[in-house]
Amino acid sequence: MKNFMGEAIKEAEKSLILGEVPVGVVIVRDNIIIAKAHNLRETLQDPLAHAEILAIKKASQYTNNWRLSGCSMYVTLEPCPMCAGAILQSRISKVYIGTFEPNTGACGSVINILQNDNLNRWTNVYWNYDKKCSSILEEFFSKKR
Amino acid sequence: MKNFMGEAIKEAEKSLILGEVPVGVVIVRDNIIIAKAHNLRETLQDPLAHAEILAIKKASQYTNNWRLSGCSMYVTLEPCPMCAGAILQSRISKVYIGTFEPNTGACGSVINILQNDNLNRWTNVYWNYDKKCSSILEEFFSKKR
Numbered sequence: 001m002k003n004f005m006g007e008a009i010k011e012a013e014k015s016l017i018l019g020e021v022p023v024g025v026v027i028v029r030d031n032i033i034i035a036k037a038h039n040l041r042e043t044l045q046d047p048l049a050h051a052e053i054l055a056i057k058k059a060s061q062y063t064n065n066w067r068l069s070g071c072s073m074y075v076t077l078e079p080c081p082m083c084a085g086a087i088l089q090s091r092i093s094k095v096y097i098g099t100f101e102p103n104t105g106a107c108g109s110v111i112n113i114l115q116n117d118n119l120n121r122w123t124n125v126y127w128n129y130d131k132k133c134s135s136i137l138e139e140f141f142s143k144k145r
Numbered sequence: 146m147k148n149f150m151g152e153a154i155k156e157a158e159k160s161l162i163l164g165e166v167p168v169g170v171v172i173v174r175d176n177i178i179i180a181k182a183h184n185l186r187e188t189l190q191d192p193l194a195h196a197e198i199l200a201i202k203k204a205s206q207y208t209n210n211w212r213l214s215g216c217s218m219y220v221t222l223e224p225c226p227m228c229a230g231a232i233l234q235s236r237i238s239k240v241y242i243g244t245f246e247p248n249t250g251a252c253g254s255v256i257n258i259l260q261n262d263n264l265n266r267w268t269n270v271y272w273n274y275d276k277k278c279s280s281i282l283e284e285f286f287s288k289k290r
Contacts, residue, residue, distance in 0.1 A: 056193060089195075
């Protein structure tokens with residue numbers, strides 16, 4: 001199996017160079033990466049330009065279908081409510097998460113949107129811890145201080 | 146005060162004509178509409194193309210700023226988790242909602258993302274019921290059956 005989380009980390013490194021909070025995503029179908037993206041909120045001055053949102057948009061354009069069922073997302077940081085909601089909307093089947101987000105994480109840390117019996121969708125979540133996913137965030141925030 | 150919910154309903158009517166679930170949004174700053182949008186998910190084959198997301202993107206482009214604090218959103222239907230999360234991300238200050246969404250509503254009906262003390266943002270929510278907001282949805286779904 002390819003190291004898809006490693007590819008997501010390479011995306012996060014692109015955000016870091018731009019001075020953005022370093023988060024990266026790849027979306028995989030049939031063991032092939034069909035979309036990659038990194039956080040560009042400040043660069044684009046777009047509150048929606050989280051890595052997950054940009055990657056879902058690219059994957060839908062690639063497949064020409066808003067339904068991404070059968071696809072997996074590898075994301076370096078636990079998605080926020082917006083991105084977890086977008087994952088539900090897109091019908092992505094599996095989400096692999098590189099590290100947790102204690103303040104806004106919407107996949108179990110603060111709330112759980114991906115696995116909530118009261119909502120009408122459910123997504124498989126796998127915690128795919130990689131020290132680099134958290135260390136790149138620590139590097140970013142230590143420079144901010 | 147202008148009838149901003151009426152303008153949002155006009156947007157929802159555009160979705161209805163396209164065969165989309167009829168949801169419309171306007172975003173207002175200083176009593177002026179700076180962005181309007183309607184649901185285009187099927188038309189664009191984009192899982193992110195809910196009215197709220199499209200309107201937030203337009204408003205950020207208009208203001209050239211990802212922070213929409215001071216802006217109000219008028220939306221004909223209670224936002225889903227993705228859109229409620231996007232409202233938090235964009236720092237929109239007030240949300241006026243035309244009717245509730247019993248299956249996916251993320252502003253109190255199923256979960257509450259806009260007013261959750263465990264998340265690090267909070268948005269003012271006003272229920273601005275208008276019969277047209279629900280009747281246009283009933284019209285759409287009665288045709289689907």
